[in-house]
Amino acid sequence: MLPIHLFRQNKELILDGLKKKNFRDTDLVEKIVNIDERRRALQVENDALASSQNAAAKSIGQLMAKGDKEGAELLKEKVGLHKEQAKDIAQKLSDLETEMQDMLVRLPNLPHSSVPAGKTPEDNEVVREGGSMPDLTAQKLPHWELADKYKLIDFELGNKITGSGFPVFMGQGARLQRALINYFLDYNMAAGYKEFCPPFMVNEASAYGTGQLPDKEGQMYHAVADNFYLIPTAEVPITNLYRDTIIQESELPVKMTAYSPCFRREAGSYGKDVRGLNRVHQFDKVEIVQLATPTGSYDVLDGMVKHVEVLLQSLGLQYRILRLCGGDMSFASALTYDFEVYSAAQERWLEVSSVSNFETFQTNRMKIRYKDGSGKTQLVHSLNGSSLALPRIMACLLENNQTPEGIKLPQVLWSYFGKEMIG
RNA sequence: GGAGAGAUGGCAGAGUGGUCGAACGCGGCGGUCUUGAAAACCGUUAACUGUAACAGGUUCGGGGGUUCGAAUCCCUCUCUCUCCGCCA
Numbered sequence: 001m002l003p004i005h006l007f008r009q010n011k012e013l014i015l016d017g018l019k020k021k022n023f024r025d026t027d028l029v030e031k032i033v034n035i036d037e038r039r040r041a042l043q044v045e046n047d048a049l050a051s052s053q054n055a056a057a058k059s060i061g062q063l064m065a066k067g068d069k070e071g072a073e074l075l076k077e078k079v080g081l082h083k084e085q086a087k088d089i090a091q092k093l094s095d096l097e098t099e100m101q102d103m104l105v106r107l108p109n110l111p112h113s114s115v116p117a118g119k120t121p122e123d124n125e126v127v128r129e130g131g132s133m134p135d136l137t138a139q140k141l142p143h144w145e146l147a148d149k150y151k152l153i154d155f156e157l158g159n160k161i162t163g164s165g166f167p168v169f170m171g172q173g174a175r176l177q178r179a180l181i182n183y184f185l186d187y188n189m190a191a192g193y194k195e196f197c198p199p200f201m202v203n204e205a206s207a208y209g210t211g212q213l214p215d216k217e218g219q220m221y222h223a224v225a226d227n228f229y230l231i232p233t234a235e236v237p238i239t240n241l242y243r244d245t246i247i248q249e250s251e252l253p254v255k256m257t258a259y260s261p262c263f264r265r266e267a268g269s270y271g272k273d274v275r276g277l278n279r280v281h282q283f284d285k286v287e288i289v290q291l292a293t294p295t296g297s298y299d300v301l302d303g304m305v306k307h308v309e310v311l312l313q314s315l316g317l318q319y320r321i322l323r324l325c326g327g328d329m330s331f332a333s334a335l336t337y338d339f340e341v342y343s344a345a346q347e348r349w350l351e352v353s354s355v356s357n358f359e360t361f362q363t364n365r366m367k368i369r370y371k372d373g374s375g376k377t378q379l380v381h382s383l384n385g386s387s388l389a390l391p392r393i394m395a396c397l398l399e400n401n402q403t404p405e406g407i408k409l410p411q412v413l414w415s416y417f418g419k420e421m422i423g
Numbered sequence: 424g425g426a427g428a429g430a431u432g433g434c435a436g437a438g439u440g441g442u443c444g445a446a447c448g449c450g451g452c453g454g455u456c457u458u459g460a461a462a463a464c465c466g467u468u469a470a471c472u473g474u475a476a477c478a479g480g481u482u483c484g485g486g487g488g489u490u491c492g493a494a495u496c497c498c499u500c501u502c503u504c505u506c507c508g509c510c511a
Contacts, residue, residue: 044479
């Protein structure tokens with residue numbers, strides 16, 4: 001959520017930012033400015049009235065204490081006259097506040113100055129590439145065929161017990177999942193991230209805090225009876241751990257990591273995008289989250305990007321890092337780097353991580369603050385990234401490492417997987 | 424699922440209609456003392472809103488009500504805890 005003072009001070013900045021993000025409903029900005037003005041005028045009126053009522057009530061108390069019953073009664077009548085008026089103003093004020101809030105939460109975050117303009121993924125900017133292309137001259141099977149060949153994943157069985165997009169991992173496939181999760185968590189912990197195992201369902205306030213509500217209502221699974229949402233990412237419960245808290249500056253940056261399954265309805269997806277593990281409704285992911293001071297948050301972001309990059313290198317995958325253009329960024333993000341790994345068998349790039357700085361967009365909703373050196377409380381910046389999402393990593397590991405003898409795993413996984421080859 | 428208790432500042436915990444934004448304690452910050460630290464002592468320390476700055480306003484889990492006046496009384500919702508039942 002954008003801070004209201006920005007609308008008063010620099011409306012143009014907001015309009016420019018929204019344009020870069022290709023946000024259409026820019027009328028909202030003017031409406032918000034307008035409502036804010038009316039709201040403040042009404043606030044002044046309301047406060048003045050409340051002030052005089054408070055003073056009168058106090059006087060009555062004093063008169064009563066002195067035993068001047070008559071004087072008290074007289075004053076009571078006087079104050080009673082303004083009650084209806086005060087109530088009316090207070091009601092109008094609260095209506096305006098609600099209206100303004102509803103508009104504010106519909107506006108996305110503003111993009112950082114380094115975000116390239118653009119509308120589609122084609123406009124994303126390649127920051128750098130790494131790793132090397134595997135040699136797949138002997139065989140070049142897509143991961144869904146490899147999964148079948150080595151009995152790693154049963155997509156049909158998932159259809160039966162739940163529906164499409166809910167794969168069943170089994171045998172060496174299940175073991176590889178567990179190996180990856182453990183490896184990722186250990187890697188994050190070694191870098192100073194504290195491990196959490198959060199709830200996989202959250203309440204409305206949490207989903208709202210990180211920006212899934214109201215923006216992505218239809219993308220989350222909703223347990224209606226209890227009004228809980230299945231988490232689309234561990235970012236939601238983990239960031240919300242600090243909702244409504246004031247952090248000591250000495251504790252920053254807060255570094256957290258968590259494994260969780262992620263549930264996404266992915267309404268509107270189709271075709272080759274959804275084949276095999278490319279897009280599923282339930283998948284596993286290890287997430288990293290940081291809370292940082294406003295001055296240090298972009299260094300923190302760079303650090304997180306490097307962290308994920310080294311992790312990908314350790315898996316021996318060919319990757320590239322993209323700086324997302326305004327039109328491809330998420331609602332809450334100010335700057336996002338996407339990591340893609342190259343699937344040699346499918347001959348396409350697959351997104352495996354997304355690392356973002358949200359600045360104060362989430363923390364303003366969640367009221368996550370810290371006391372700075374001068375004792376002033378201000379909002380922290382929140383950042384997060386996947387480190388890493390499993391399905392596409394698994395897809396690329398299977399495809400890019402296939403040999404006639406089996407699938408050769410990168411060395412970092414050997415101890416976790418228990419052996420060097422799937423076969 | 425049944426019965427009961429409760430929700431107050433960073434924490435802990437008083438306060439049951441009138442100078443209560445809220446005692447005492449812990450913690451934090453500043454100071455005295457000390458070579459330095461600890462201890463002791465003194466002072467200070469809620470958030471939000473609002474203003475150029477003051478003033479003013481709001482907030483004692485959320486919402487509503489009673490009253491001139493509500494942390495305190497009533498209604499309602501949410502959550503937590505204890506006991507019983509069921510159960511991984």
